[in-house]
Amino acid sequence: MSLTVSPQLVQQAQRGEVDDAAFLDCVRDSLPYAWKVVTGLIDELRVGEADFTDNQTPPPDETARGQLLRMMASDAMRSAIERHFDVRLAFQNCHRVAAFRPSARQAYDDFVTAREQILNQKPELVDC
Secondary structure (H helix, E strand, O other): OOOOOOHHHHHHHHHOOOOHHHHHHHHHHHOHHHHHHHHHHHHHHHHOOOOEEEOOOOOOOHHHHHHHHHHHHOHHHHHHHHHHHOOEEEEEOOOEEEEEOOOOHHHHHHHOOHHHHHHOOOHHHOOO
């Protein structure tokens, strides 16, 4: 299971749309390592001037890696984070998450190419 969802949030979903804030609270509480990585990148992006920031540090263990994979594999989670923080997220391998300014279209487009994915490959990442 990707998220630990409260009965109240399930009831809200059964009644209709889920509030982004409630959903993000659920994501934050369910995936603390992934949340820390992504929000840390966003904080770094906000204080700097670069078009994007990225994480190149492998997760400390398989539990953390699983959290990051589940967050980045979910369109719903990524989209809610992007809307809330006004960023674009991208992902390579098992841990290279990047946060982009919305205006950094070229940097984002470059990051998500097959070329960049191939150039980011390392033998130690084959089984990550």
